[in-house]
Amino acid sequence: MEFKTRHTWKNTIKKFSVTPVKYFLPESLEDIVQIIKEAEDKGLRARAIGSGHSFSDIALSDGYLVDMCRLNEVCTLNKEVLKGGCHLDNLIEIQSGISIHKLNRDLDDRNLAILNMGGVDNQTISGAIATGTHGTGIDLPGISGMVKSMVMVVRGGKTLRIEPTDGITDPTQYNHETIELVQDDDKFYSALVSLGCLGIIYSYILEVEDMYWLEEQRTCHLWEEIKPQIADKTLFKGTRGVQVQINPYKLPKKQDRTCMVMKHILVEKPKKRTIGQATRNLLSGYLANIPIAYYFTLFNVVFRPRSIPKLLETALNGQHDKSFINRAHKVLYQGVEFIKLRAYDCEFAFDLAENKHLDAVESLFKLVAQMKDEGRLYQSAPLGLRFVKRSNAYMTMEYGRDVMYMDTPFMTRTKGSDLILDHFQDLLLSFGGIPHWGKINNRLIGRPELVRQMYPKFKAWQKVFLEFNAKGTFSNQFSDRLLFDQVELPSSIKRPEITT
Incomplete structure (x- = not known):
């Protein structure tokens, strides 16, 4: 089994990095067993890593890092x-x-x-x-x-x-x-x-x-048209999935916000497709993946931030696509990876039954406008809304509830983006939002009781954590800060109230 002792690992956006004691590249189940036994014998921690797509420090460990990239095959199912x-x-x-x-x-x-x-x-x-x-x-x-x-x-x-x-x-x-x-x-x-x-x-x-086929339709609307359709769920009728991207800025002529609605509709495999149906919109399917488009946008974000509201408007309108028909994964894959691997965000899930999700969106609009007017700080990408069915997984953000996810992406060199994300997190937490584990979630640091409030089955999860991780081998700085190993929280920790 190959391992390295002088290897620095970074996540995709290079925001977090670590140089572990050993960096392993296992090729079998037996290799993993050996790594864990060795780590425990030496009193070190071991952490599995994948592509580094998470924007938080959830994968970091200064003990052993276990890169799973060579374990990438389909097995023979017994x-x-x-x-x-x-x-x-x-x-x-x-x-x-x-x-x-x-x-x-x-x-x-x-x-x-x-x-x-x-x-x-x-x-x-x-x-x-x-x-x-x-x-x-x-x-x-x-x-x-x-x-x-x-x-x-x-x-x-x-x-x-x-x-x-x-x-x-x-x-x-x-x-x-x-x-x-x-x-x-x-x-x-x-x-x-x-x-x-x-x-x-x-x-x-x-x-x-x-194998199933999907038709993707992208259309542009005003926010005031789409908002009531989200509220009464008519936006989802006849669809397999809906995503909404919103320009958080009102443009003077419209006095409203433009949003692009992407719908996935289940269809039969077509006998033939037109060129337009077989290919995605040029902007979203090709131009957004080439470096020159990214660097042009980045130049404007860094040196001409006042142009951002108009840039977002142009980007959303440019994604209009009447029909794209293909096999499932071809449609579900949204592309623009060149940009997405140079951006980061926080993302929050909102219980649809509590009816606070749209109020949270509207409040975020006000905060975005306030930061633009008072601090010349700009949101450099459209906001995203997605909708997910409830889950039984204890530590997933949609445990026991159908949710709307709100995504707040930034290009990595956006002025003041870390400060803006802190304000976004504070606001969205106040509306009962639950932060995504793989995105920026630093407002949970020092507030472990928030996790216990957000996840009704946390104690059951923690019991398994303490059993499977009895020596702390799989813990790291992230889990330490959230006090996952503490059955009773120290009395010095103030139990927060989540209010709107």
Whole structure:
């Protein structure tokens, strides 16, 4: 097994970096077991990493870093130990270091498709699942909703196959010599979105879909037209997924905000497509991926910030696309990775049943205008709204509730972006928003009781955390700051009230 002792790892936007004691590149389950045993023997921490797509420091460890990139294959699924009645043709076992891009290609070869995904596909599947990555679709779960079983290596190098209590594996048929079968709801729904704190995941069994086709429609509207359609949910009728991007600035002529609405509609595979239907809008499909477009925008953001409201208006109107029809993953992939890998954000989930989500959006508009007028600080990208079905995973932001996610991206060199994101987080927390684990969430630091308020099943998750991570091997600075290992919080911590 290859490892390096003088290797500095950085996340994609190079905001966080670390030089660990050892940087491992395992190629087998046995390698992972060996790494964990060695780390425990030396009193060091071990942390699995993927593509580094998370914008927070959730992946960092100065002990051992375990890069999963070489564990990226589709495994042979042992169907003989699965219960009768399982949709065997739609189950696939994959190693956890596989990228979503490679997974989509492998599924394509099998005439299968992913259920949902975020806008880009460079993430590893394990990193996406462990941090609660989602797509959009009010009737669709996040990526973790596909998982039926997982193999995880925990304290002492113990290897477990973890499933719900009524899991897909038949215990009477299962007889693996080194992997113990654990069918327990608390352990499974804790391990799903584990934040890397419970162990290192070797593989997943996913339930995927038969290949399906989607039509994507992008249209521009005024915010005052779309807002009531979100409120009464008519915007979602007849669609598989909806995403809304909004210019947070009012332009003088319109006296309103432009928003681009992207709808995904399930369609039959067409016998033939026009050139326009077979290709995406030129701006969103090609120009946004070339460096010159990015650097032109960056120049204006840095040196001509007053032009930002108009730039955002132009960008949204330029994405208009009457129809793009393709296989599922081709449509779900939104592209513009060159820009997205040079941007970062905070993102908050809002319980749709509480009806505070639109008030939070409107309040953010006011804050954006105030910062522009008083501090000459500008939001340098459109705001994004996506909608996700409730989940059973204990530490996902949509646990037990259908949610709207609000995304607040910035290009990395935007003046004052860190300060703006701090203000955004304070505001969105006050409306009951729950921050995304993989995005900027520094306002949770020093406020661990917030996490306990946001996640009703935190104590159940923590119990599994303390069992699987008994020696603190999988903890890091991120989990330390949130006091995940503290059953009772110190009395010096003030218990915050979340108010609107």
